[in-house]
Each structure stands twice: as C-alpha cells, then as structure tokens.
Amino acid sequence: MELLFSQCKLVGEYFIRRYNMVNYIQEGYNNITANLIVNGGLKAIEFYKKAFGAKDMGKAPFMMPDGKLGHAELIFGDSRIMLNDEFHDMGAFGPRAIGGTPVILYLYVQDVDTTVRQAVGAGATLLKEPKDQFYGDRTALLQDPFGHLWQIATHKEDVSEEEMSKRAAAMFKNK
DSSP, X not given: OHHHHHHHXXXXXXXXXXXXXXXXXXXXXXSOOEEEEESSHHHHHHHHHHHHOOEEOXXXXXXXXXXXXXXXXXXXTTEEEEEEEOBGGGTBOOXXXXXXXXXXXXXXXXXXXXXXXXXXXXXXXXXXXXXXXXXXXXXXXXXOTTXXXXXXXXXXXXXXXXXXXXXXXXXXXXX
C-alpha cells in the first residue's frame, strides 16, 4: 500500500511539473500547520528559539504598519509553526486574552529533561514534572509566557497495545 501511495504521489508530482499546475499544498508544508497567536510576537520568536531550539525560516518576519507581527514561521525539528500577534478586530486572540487554551502542542525532543530545564530557564512555567508514561514516552507539561501549553516528550520505548492496556489499567486502578 505504501508503495502504491509513493507511486501515486510521483505521478501527481509529474503532472504538476509537466502542466505547470500549482500544488494545493505549498512546498515544504504538511496538510496541517499550527498557527500560534500571541501577545508579543517578536518576543515569542526569541522565546521559542531559546526554549525549544526553534529555527527561523531565513525570512524576516512580516511586520504590520502598527509594529505588530503579521506573520512568521519557525521550524521545530521537522515541523513548521506559523506565528502572529493578536488582532482582536480580526478575531485573533491569544490564550491569555481568552483565559487559557484547550490545545496542547506535543513536541518530541531528544532529551525531555534537558529541554524542560532549558525552557524553564527561558521563562516557561513547569506544570508537570518529567515522568515516564505507560505508553512509552517520558513527558512534561509546560506553559509558555504567552499562554500556550506544551507537552514535551521523548519516546523511550515501544509498547505493544496489550502491554499499554495492562499498564493503563494498573495506573487508573490506583487513582
């Protein structure tokens, strides 16, 4: 099935190049890309670089005439996140403006403990200490200075569904 998908993708790319068609997804993007809204976009860019090792795209951030960040993009490992300041007149509110967020960004890193120390040092708030989870990841929960929640994770072991079910049952039985 994977081979068939790869072949279909190659055929699609051939037609796009051959007939000068525009791909419906911009080059370098995936089907879904988070867009974080913050109060203090330029400060957020510096925080994400320092806390999580994010890299900028090599393009200057797009600034609005009023000095607010209109658009920027950062790379976190192999993933891209868009970022802009709040624009209340356009319905763009950051978590602090609406009293929190129901969304958690799950960020895999090589060493969760090191990244958590780095992020806290950069200004993040530690909500849950790093801990080994029943599903094989070691995770911690942080809140960045702009109100976004980040579950920082390092995958430590592959756990079968059967073993995961046993571990979960044991964990939740004790609660």
